[in-house]
Each structure stands twice: as structure tokens, then as C-alpha cells.
Amino acid sequence: MSSDTQWRAGGISVVGFSHIEDDVPCQDANAYKVRDDGWLVAAVSDGAGSAKYSHIGADAYVSAVVNRFAEDPGLPDQSEDGIVSDLKEVIDATTRNLVDNHTPEDEGEEVSHSDFAATIIVVICNENGGAFYHVGDGAGAVLELGNLDHAIVSKPQNGEYANETYFLTMENWQDYFRITPFDEPFDTVLLMSDGVTPMAMTKGCEAPFGSFVQPVINFLKSAEPERGQQALENTLTREQVRTVTGDDKTLFWATTQPVIEE
């Protein structure tokens, strides 16, 4: 793979069935940047269902993280420790800004950090490798589409219970900050929220689920971007998904496979 490898990338966040019924906004968010030097920075965040402004938190965290690394000329030479340090700094600054700059909906309303509770999974890599940076649930995977057995996975962290996880707004969130580096050959990068993991990953989030991931990525990397995006949205919101989860769903994908032009 050469340094001028073309990435194809896209991300979508769709509101879950139960949130539509309850008139709750989509609490997932995603953001990404394919840099001119071939580095990819992407983030997916899932706002806590129980937090009032978690949709604002999720959006702020992914934007802040991606903006931090989108243009930084020092990124290619930065150590993993340096990236971690910058990530922690930007996340803490975002949490402070969320509380300090929030305009209350109701007079006299007081907001706290936990009102913006959200998870995050970030990938920073080029075609030779990189790492996932992760707090909470959702998942990340790098893989060769033709051979899913060797995928590197950043799994969700839930503690004992599947519906409970860790958020960036917790005082000790850095205790739950996980790093998964990768330098094996890959052609596809995925980030997803916990609305997608039940379908896109196997039991226990051990590996990507081929019968979901392969047709989805094969379609997306071949389709015209707008059309691919629309078909992905339609697929994630189709009726049969209702029985899997009512939660919001986010999938970010990036592939280094060259696009075949006719």
C-alpha cells in the first residue's frame, strides 16, 4: 500500500425506533477527517439515554476530537503517549465547555457534567496502522474484508451489566480509557455505537459478523457516496431492525481498497 492510498470513508448516525416514539433526538454522533497526508481521524460517540443533553455532549466530543487532529502537522511524528495526552486534554476541555457555555432551556436550570454523558471511540491511523482510543461501549474493528478472523477489535466495556457503561463525564473517566494499537495489514476500519454492535459483531463482540459487515462494506465502497449513504441509512432503519434494538445507530466506515472505475 502506498502513502497516497485513497481512503473511502463515510459515517452515519440514525435515530432509534424507541427515540422516535418518545420524541427524543438522536444521541449518537460521528465525525471524521481524511487528511491530505493519508492519516484518518474518526470518532463515534453515544450519549447516555438517561442524560438530558447527551446528544449535545456526543456531538461536541466527536467534533472536538476530530478538529484537534484534523490539521495538526505534528500528528505523523507524534508518539502514542502524546496522542493520548492530547485526547485527554481535549476531552476534559470539551466537558468544561459544555457545562460553562450551555444555554439552559428553562430559567434557573442548573446543568452538571452528567447531563452531557457520552461514550467515545476514536481511531487515528494511516494505511500502516494506528490505534483505537475508547471509553465505554460501542466497538471498533480493523480488518481485511476477505478474512475477518484476524480482525483487531476494540470491544465495549460494560462492567457486569450489558446496559451499563462508562462515560466521559464521570470524574474518573480516565480509569476507563483503553488503547488498542494495530499494525497488521488491513483494508477496512469500522467504528460503531452499541445500536450497531449487536448486528455488526459476533456474540461477545469477539469479531466482525461477516454476514453483516461484508455485504455492507462491499456495497459502500462500490456505490456512489450519496447513494451508499442513503442505502446504509435505509438498511439501519428498516423494520426488521426493530426487533434487534430501539437504540440510535452509528456506523463509521473507511476502506483503503482502490475504487474500480469502469
Added chain:
Amino acid sequence: MILYSANMGDKFIPDVVLRDNTSQRLPCMIVLDGSSSMSRKPDGVSAVSELNAGLKVLEQELKADDVASQRVQLKILRIGGSDEVQVVTDWTDAMDFEAPEISAKGTTPLGAGIRTALEAIEQQKENYNSHDIPYNRPWLFIITDGGPTDRKWEDTALACRMAEAEGKVVVFLIGTGSANFEKLSRFSRRAPLRMEGLNFNELFVWLSCSASSGSQTALESEFTLPEISWGETA
């Protein structure tokens, strides 16, 4: 490689398998008061008849909810008779749940009922773990119109509080107007809930809806559930 062009007209990504690979479960234990007092009719209607109607609503609501029907597993205990604990529904997937008919006769051995419930919940967790099934924090609902009549209920009350403090279970104590809320409050750090009238239908609709709610913080003290419309803190 197949190329998809804009005029192919297909709306969805083809050949994608959309299924839940997790088999996630939410264990929900319900301890129901089947003592004689539940059959009294101070206002022309007995609590037990309203409870039984409510259980039928629970069955309908769970089966109608796409996520709850797949995720919730129920076990229902009746307390009554001569300080007896009776399994009226053993662990059952919500989609297969058939509402039992609760009879009202005997005493209110809440201590024994809750002890049995706590033990059964831990057994079920072991069962999930041995099959790699992820599960939500179990719910324990206790519904009564009175208070404990068995001798060692205070030991169980302490054990129940400890189980809750250790994050093993979320406990909901629900009483109708005549319940002994002082005694009920001993079973949980969370205050018992006083039901408005005999509004079992709304309680069970809420239970079913709550089963689909989103992720929570993994700190027990912040555990929250959708707003309760069927009662208030006693």
C-alpha cells in the same frame, strides 16, 4: 467486483443479515402478594382482581414491544398460604409469557419470598454466565397490600439492602394504599412507591417500556428509569 450505479433502484443494501447476535437478557423477578387481604373489596373491587388484570396487560405489553419481547425474562413468585412461597411462573422469555392467575389466601411471608427471589436471581446470573449471555442489571419488583408476617423478615430486609448496595439487583417496593410502608422501606435504600388506587395496568405498561431504555452509567447510585406515572414515593 459488482458496481452499483444510481439507476439500479434498490433502496437497501442487499444480502445483509440483520439479526441480534448478543441474545442480551433483562431478568425481571416479580414477587406478588397472594395473602387473604388482597381479596378484600373496600371499594367494591379487590386488589387481586386488579392485579390479575394488570398481569394480562403486562403480557400484552411485553409481547407488543419488539425489544422487550426478545430481551425480558420473567419469574413470578406468589407469597401466601401458610407462610409459603410458590413459583407461579419460572424463568420465561417475555415472548412466551402467559399471565398467571394469582389467588388471595393466607399470610404475607415477604421475607421468605424476597430471600427466594434474591437466590433465584443469582442462580440465573450464573446460568447466563455459563452460556456467555450478556444481561442487564436484574429487576426485583415486590408488590403488596400489607407488610411481612414471617418471623425472619428483618434479616432478609438487610440482605436485600446489601444486595442492592452491591449492585446485584434493582429493587422496587410497591404498595397499595394499605401497605405498611415503614416495614417496606427496610428492604431498600430506594423509598417504596405508593400506588395510586389499584393502578396495576399502568405499572406494568411502565415496566414493559422501561425494559427498552438505553444505556446507563455503570455507577449504581446514578441508576435512573423512566418517569413513574402510576404512583409516588411513599
